[in-house]
Amino acid sequence: MEDQLKDYLHYLVVERRLANNTIVSYERDLKKYYLYLNKVENVASFNEVNRLHIIHFLKYLKEQGNSSKTLARHVASIRSFHQFLYREKVTNSDPAVHIESPQTERALPKVLNIAEVEALLDAPQLDKPLGIRDKAMLELLYATGIRVSELVNLNLSDIHLSMGFIRCLGKGSKERIVPLGSVATKALHNYMENARGQLVKKNKTDAFFVNHHGNRLTRQGFWKNLKKIAEHARIEKELTPHTLRHSFATHLLENGADLRAVQEMLGHADISTTQIYTHVTKARLKDVYKTYHPRA
Template identity: 60%
Template sequence: MDKLIERFIHYLAVERGLSQNTLESYQRDLIAYTEFLKHSGVADINQTRRANIIAYLAQLQKLGRATSTISRNLASTRAFYNFLLRDGLIDGDPTSNLESPKIEKRLPQVLSVKDVEALLDSPDLTTGTGIRDKAMLELLYASGIRVTELVSLNVEDINLNMGFLKCYGKGAKERIIPLGAIALKMLNEYLNRSRNKLVRDPSEVSLFVNHHGQRLTRQGFWKIIKKYAKAANIKKEITPHTLRHSFATHLLENGADLRSVQEMLGHADISTTQIYTHITKSRLKEVYAKTHPRA
């Protein structure tokens, strides 16, 4: 089974062009699933029955896994069996007609404009890392790109003269995103005053680097944003995607059209972007309830 998983992951990487994070997610799900099969006495993937998969999903539920996690595990397993069936490695697909559990859509956490400003003003601009951090935070809020896209940027992906950045999202799809004056100013500051002090190898192409002079990781950025959220006294739970969610919501609240926001976020389906309209509606109701004399 391990070799089949490796073959499947290779297929996803080479033929589907999925990101490293997505590949790792598939791999984790399938390793956990096949371990369950082995403990259940199923040694051959061809011996799997629908009942085995239902039992696995039930175990995940018993362990208290979120509905979204269970649904993702089923999606990973279904994709795996589809691949095996397509390549003639199994006789039938035991996941066929299995329904995914319904996921309750939770609205993403969004910061107020005041909280965003406090967060963006937290870095110490007298230090090289402070300038770097300010540039990263301003860039995230200005563009709405994912954290993975942020840390994957190279110097050549930023065009300061034309005022845009180029990034590669899910499925290696390229998109061009305009940047505001403040983000451009901080990027210029970082490139001219800070990055050359952090980089040790002149051939390093990464835009944002850590104190070792190497590409900053998602985990590294996660620690950075948590530090500044604490410094800004932000009480809401903050995640690496919080600025992305805030970017989209604030654009819509200020009159941006949904299609433009979809394009900037890199959503393949506009229904994904529409969740932000629910946030703005919720906020309108909140404002109405607080301010209308007969609310």
């Protein structure tokens, strides 16, 4: 069973070319599933698995306090895995084919207002190389809406300041070109001229954003920095690495941007993913109405 799980993960890497974070998520979910089948249900082969085994596993997850969103993700992982096993003729049937995914309420993404964004972007100290770097990263995130994983994976060859765009690889290694604004371009140019060389020192790296050791900055390193910068900016809202991405999309739509254009800039495969931001703008309009209309 472990070998079949390894074969599936290899298929996700080589044939489907999924992002590393997605593969890690599949692996985590399916290992939990495999261990449950093996230890609780005493199943020795995936060919023995039936619909009830999967239902029992989902019930077990729910009893452990997992949310409906987590259950839905497990269902998606299990479905995909059993489809693979059936297609490869490892199993005689697909026990997950009629398993329904639990209904989940899609939480609206948390966004910063314009004043909060400006406070965050102005917080880094520009008299230090790391502060210049932080300013460049935050300006770039808000200017383009790219993911933090895309930000830290940028190489020197991906930055085209004179032409006003960056090239990044999104989920599934899909390439996209994203335009830059003048403020972000200025911040990136300042980083290149006055900070990156001091941070890299004698290291040879293609990484555009580096840490104080001169190595490529990690997502964890960025996240730790963001929390410190938010504290300095006195932002009380809970921030996530996606907060500036959410704010980018919401502010564009609030100012009349086309939904399809925002979808392309964000790198969403399905426009329904982008449509969540239209709900955010409507919710914000309602808040404004309730706050300021005398008869609200």
